[in-house]
Amino acid sequence: MDYRISDSPAGPRREDILPATTAAAVKVVIVGGFGVGKTTLVGTVSEIRPLTTEETMTQAGVGVDDLAGIEQKIETTVAMDFGRISINEQLVLYLFGTPGQERFWFLWDGLFEGALGAVVLLDTRRLEVSYEVVDLLEERGVPFVVAVNSFPGAPVHPMPELRAAMDLPDEVPVFPCDARDRISCRDALMTLMRYLYTLANRSPEPR
Amino acid sequence: MSKPERAWDPGNPDRLYILTSTSDGTGKEVRIDLVTLIVSRTEGDPGLQPEHCAIARMCDYPLSVAEISAYLTLPVSTVTVLLKDLLSRELVEARPPVPVATVPDTRLLEAVMHGLQNL
Numbered sequence: 001m002d003y004r005i006s007d008s009p010a011g012p013r014r015e016d017i018l019p020a021t022t023a024a025a026v027k028v029v030i031v032g033g034f035g036v037g038k039t040t041l042v043g044t045v046s047e048i049r050p051l052t053t054e055e056t057m058t059q060a061g062v063g064v065d066d067l068a069g070i071e072q073k074i075e076t077t078v079a080m081d082f083g084r085i086s087i088n089e090q091l092v093l094y095l096f097g098t099p100g101q102e103r104f105w106f107l108w109d110g111l112f113e114g115a116l117g118a119v120v121l122l123d124t125r126r127l128e129v130s131y132e133v134v135d136l137l138e139e140r141g142v143p144f145v146v147a148v149n150s151f152p153g154a155p156v157h158p159m160p161e162l163r164a165a166m167d168l169p170d171e172v173p174v175f176p177c178d179a180r181d182r183i184s185c186r187d188a189l190m191t192l193m194r195y196l197y198t199l200a201n202r203s204p205e206p207r
Numbered sequence: 208m209s210k211p212e213r214a215w216d217p218g219n220p221d222r223l224y225i226l227t228s229t230s231d232g233t234g235k236e237v238r239i240d241l242v243t244l245i246v247s248r249t250e251g252d253p254g255l256q257p258e259h260c261a262i263a264r265m266c267d268y269p270l271s272v273a274e275i276s277a278y279l280t281l282p283v284s285t286v287t288v289l290l291k292d293l294l295s296r297e298l299v300e301a302r303p304p305v306p307v308a309t310v311p312d313t314r315l316l317e318a319v320m321h322g323l324q325n326l
Contacts, residue, residue, distance in 0.1 A: 010278045011265035018244075022269045024305045025242035026319065045326065051277035053241075055284060082273055087322030091305070094242045094271060108283060110240050114307045116319070141309055186326045193320045200310045 016048045019089055026087075027094045028189065029112060031137070032121035033129030037149045037179035038097030039081040041121060045185045046083025046095065054079045055107040078104050095189075100133045117192050118144040121179065124154045127165060134166060145195050147177035147188045171195075237294055237301060239287045244269040244302040252298060258289050263298055 030038045043050045057076045078099065085093045096111065098104070105111055112118070118137055122130050130146075137144045148162060157165070163174050173191050178184040247266040255263065262275055272290065276283045293299045305315060 010261050012268075012270065012274065012278065017268045018270065020246075020268055022244060022302075024302055025244055025271055026305050026307065026315070027242045051274060053273050053276040053283055054280070055282045082277075084271075084274075085322065085326065087319055091318055091322070092244075092271075093319060093322070094273065096241070096273070108241060110238075114240060114242075114304055116307055116311050116316075143310075182326070186323055190320060190323050193316050193323065196311055197313060197316045197320075200313045200316065 012048070018086065018092060021089045022086075022092050023090045025092045025094055027096060027115050028192065029115050029118040029142075030095055030097045030121060031100055031118050031133050031144075032097075032149075033100045033123060033126055033133075036100075036121045036123040036126075036129075038121055041119075041147075041149075041177075041179040041185050041188070042081055042083040042095050042097045044180060044182050045085060045189065047086060048084050050081045050083045050097075052079050052081050053108070057104075057107055078107055080104075080108060100129050102132070102136050105136075112140055112142050115142060117196050118142050119188055119192055120144050120146045121177070122146055122148045122162070122166075123151065124148060124157055124162070125151065127162075130166065134168065143192075143196055143199055145173040145175070145188070145192045147175060147191075149177055149179050171198075237291070238303070239272055239290055239301065240304050241273045241283060242271045242304045244271055245275060245290060246270075246300050246302065247298065248300055249298045255298075259293055259298070262286075262289060262293060266299055269302065 030041055032038050039050060054077050057078055080096055080098055082094055082096045085095070087093050098111065120130060120133055120137070134144070134146075146162075146166065146168065148159070159174050159176070166174075168174060173195050175188070175191060177188045245262070245266045246269050247263045249263055252260075252263070258279065258281070261279060265275065265278060272283060272286055275290075276286045279286065290299065290301070294301060307315075
């Protein structure tokens with residue numbers, strides 16, 4: 001699906017304008033491997049058409065010595081889709097669908113900094129992609145829940161089995177999710193909020 | 208099942224633009240986040256460059272830095288540079304995101320849950 005906007009003058013459509021009273025934003029990050037359904041989930045719950053922000057990454061080529069000082073750089077464009085949910089007249093929530101590879105995360109400076117938490121979208125056909133994601137989130141101290149996106153023909157695992165396979169702590173919610181279904185996606189976000197709520201009540205002092 | 212070794216080579220990528228520190232007109236540090244909301248303070252200034260002008264025009268209502276980047280199809284890092292210029296000239300104001308400690312505030316979470324319920 002390509003949601004790239006190129007029509008109309010730059011700027012939000014009339015119906016996508018936030019109220020002038022909107023005072024602040026919060027963000028949630030949806031993390032998962034390529035093709036796991038991040039953009040679908042964002043699009044399903046977003047009040048605006050998902051938008052895309054891009055960063056250009058350059059990578060210094062290897063073996064520059066051989067080329068006697070000629071610098072080789074490889075440029076890659078990395079895209080991130082995001083959506084928005086107005087919470088009330090003052091508060092707005094942004095959802096960012098982020099590639100699972102850490103090397104892309106730093107491109108958007110502070111993507112995880114100040115995020116409420118993350119939803120890890122899991123594809124049971126490619127569990128290995130998510131091991132890495134879970135490790136990185138734990139390292140960074142970003143609280144997360146695990147939503148298992150159901151794909152036709154994907155192996156069906158009972159949730160406890162997945163939890164064991166992913167080596168997830170008991171407290172981390174693991175639940176099925178259909179990225180195409182609005183209620184299912186909303187519930188995934190609710191599960192994250194409830195989980196954060198229990199964390200907040202458990203440790204009164206800020207870490 | 209055991210965890211596999213890290214499979215990819217993260218390489219040694221560089222960002223195209225690196226921002227050190229800038230300040231707004233009052234001399235205090237402004238940190239621009241993806242979800243910092245930007246609101247114009249001006250209808251537009253004839254002396255502005257087209258990109259500055261486009262930002263000032265689209266932000267007559269609050270708009271996040273991520274949205275500005277998407278609408279202008281410019282990287283967030285570039286938009287941030289443009290915004291720092293506009294902020295230092297006090298042509299736009301920045302509304303910083305809700306500060307979130309490692310464990311978020313319960314009142315904030317309640318507000319978000321209430322909002323989600325209405326979806």
